[in-house]
Structures are given as C-alpha cells and as structure tokens.
Amino acid sequence: MTRTPRARAVVAGSLVALLTAACGSSPSKSSPNSTTFTYWTSGWTPAQIDALDTAFDKAHPGLHAKGQYIASSDEYLPKVIAALKTDTQPTVLLTQNPSDLPEIEPSGKLIPLDGKLTTETNGLYPGIKNSLSYKGKQLGLALGGAGDIVLFYNKQDFKDAGITGPPASWTELAADAKKLSDPAKKHYGFYVPLGEAEWISWEWEALLAANGGTLLTPDGTKTAFNSPAGVKSLATWVDLIKNNSAPTTSFAQAGSFDGAPAFASHTVSLLIDGPWAVPNFQKAGIDFGVALFPKGDAGTATSIGIGVGALLKTTQAQDDAGVQFLKFLASPAEGAHLTAQSGGLPVDPSQLKQPELQTHIAGDPYYKVFSDNEASGVVRPLTPAYNAVSQALYTEISKALQDKETPADALANAARKGDSALSNQG
DSSP states (O other): OOTTOOOOOOOSOOOHHHHHHHHHOOTTTTTTTTTTEEESSSOOOOOHHHHHHHHHHHHHHEEEEEEEEOOHHHHHHHHHHHHHHHOOOSSEEEETTTTTHHHHHSSSSEHHHHTHHHHHEEEEEEEHHSEETTTEOOOOOEEEEEEEEEEEHHHHHHHHHHOSSOOBHHHHHHHHHHHHBBBBBBBBBEOOOSSSSSHHHHHHHHHHHTOOSSBOOTTTBBBBBSHHHHHHHHHHHHHHHHHHHHHSSOOOBBTOSSHHHHHHHHHHHHEEEGGGGHHHHHTTTOOEEOOOOBBBBBOOOOEEEEEEEEEEEHHHHHHHHHHHHHHHHHHHHHHHHHHHHEEEBOGGGGGSSSSSHHHHHHOOOTHHHHHHGGGGGEEOOOOOOOOOOHHHHHHHHHHHHTTTSHHHHHHHHHHHHHHHHHHHHO
C-alpha cells in the first residue's frame, strides 16, 4: 500500500461531482457530530487516497478526510481558482507546485498557517522552512517526499585518471574536469546544462547559494543574483565550456534538461542531478558514486524541490479538521511514510529516525548523501513572479554559455527583466 504525491493517476468522474464533494458532503459513515472535509491532490492515485483517508480517520475519531484527485500538476491551479470563484473549494490543497499559493493568496480564502503548525514548521530543514512565507505570512507546509541535487561521478574514470575521490569544491571540480576531458574522443569532465529551461535556473541557484548569493532580496521584491557571487557562479560554468571541460552540445531529452543522457552514455564523468536519475544510471551499468554538491565560497548547497499542503476557508469545523490533517501529514511517522513510498527525501530530519524510512535507506547506498545535502539546501522562492524571474535568468545564462554575452552582462540583463516582473507581481 503506497501513498505518494509523486504518483500520477486519473480519477473517473466529472468536475461537477468533484466540486460537489468539495462543498463538504459527508460519507454515509459520518454521524451528526462528525466533521467531513475534502482535500484535493494533483498526484495521488485513488488507492493512495483511500489509504490516507483510512489512516487519518482511524487516528482522529469524529473527523473524516475525503480526498479527490483533481488534475495533473499543470492543470491543477486553474481548477482551484475556478472553485474559489464559486465557493466550491476544498478545505485542504496538496500541490506539487508551491508557486500556486501566492497565485491563490489574493482570493482572501487561503488561510495563513502562522501559529497553527509551529512545531511542524520549526522541524523542517532551514531552507525549506524559509521558503514557505509570502508577504510575511506562512502559506503552506512542506510534505514528505522532497528532491535535491548532488554530484554524480564515474568511479572508473576517476581511477583511470589517477583521481582518488570526488571533488569537494568547484575549484577541485574544474581541475578534475580538465584531467578527465579528451575533446578529441568527445569525452568531457563535467556537464553544464545547456538550453533554455527552468531546470537550468534551478541548478544554477544551488551554485549561487554555494558562493553566498541569493536569488532574491529577503523581502522578495527585487532580484539579488546580479552580484559578485552571481558573476563568479556563472563564470564557473562559462570557464568549464571555454576550457573544453564540458560539451557544447545539449543532452536535453524528452523535455528534461538535466543532462542525464550525457552521463549514462559516458560522454561526461561528472554531473549534477537528483535521486530520480539513480535507476537510469544503474540500468546503464555505470560504476558511479554520489557526493555532496561541491563547495563554493560559502560552503556546500543544493536546490530542493518540495510539495506543500495549504488550508482554504470552508467552515470553521472543516478548517479546524484541516489543520489536524496537515499535522497528521507532517508527523514524523506519516512524513516518513510519504517519503519512503515516494522514493524521495524527508522535509524534516526527524523523519530519518523512523523505522520505515530507515528500512528504505538501508537498501539505498546513495540516499544518505542526498539527505545530508538537504541541510544546506535552498528552495524556489514563494512568489508569483518566480517563473518570469527564472525565464529571464535561464535565457541570459544560455547566452553567456554560448559566449554571446559576458557573465556580468548576462546577469545584469536578467536582473532588469526579473525586477520588472517582481514589480508587477500580483
């Protein structure tokens, strides 16, 4: 039995039926003194929803959770907004896109979680905790089953080059990549992500953080990446390409820009990627290891992707029940369950101590590196302008990597576009 927000499924039934359920209709098992509330998800299967509902109801007599799969991640937000306009919204939203929340906030129906889930919020990894607020209010709570990025390296290539272990810093990585590269044979040390996609911004944000930079100012009103830390971070990638230590051909495939095919095909010896890539590299028969994201001037870092739960205004009784539901999802045992079943990472380090997750970790020799790196992770900022900022950034990064602009000019141009989007957000 599994329950994971990373799975995809389609539930039969019309939107009308779903919206009717969202109004708080009670199943036959409800008593006059019980409270039934609805939650919407963009990722769980019917079986997973049923299992979660049963587990919550058992732990909370008198409260009944009624889950509904609404739409895939890309179609989720429009349906939520439509429901808000007609007062047919559920009590709880479970979304894979935290950026949905600031889009919903202007409706006045998104309930801030400040003070309602203090213990659960304080237990989160720092970077995750710091990503949940918008305009000074906590809009959501992170769910177990996160993902981050670390350094993959080809052990045989390192052995053949006389390199004893993975690079701990970007300075060491540049030196190792040079040793590992043989352009004549079209083999390179490191893969720099090429093209124009959000993945490129997301991966680069980890390098920016490692050098002590931030994407936005603390109040989220302006970009902050056009800085000495930003210029150094982008120059690091540019120099790897100029030094023939990285390919100039993109290995984006089927909409994915992480460059995994470059590592799987033995075109490169080093790659930044996430836990989702592990099965493919194992299938390719590569003898590989993983290491923490290389250190910059400020230490190591990583970029973390999360799903979140949020609370919407329905009735007072349903809203109170919704808070209990979020607490349940964030409990160490349930959080560990969601994490283990998704194959993802914990959002709270206490989940690592739970037996179910420990069993999962025991069968995965790479897991500890991914979870260790979370302590220094950063998460996409919660702002409705994030997509515009990211697009400005990856577009200009691409120009710098193609030697059409200097790193300084590229970041200055991206900052102008990003600041314009931020000034118009909402």
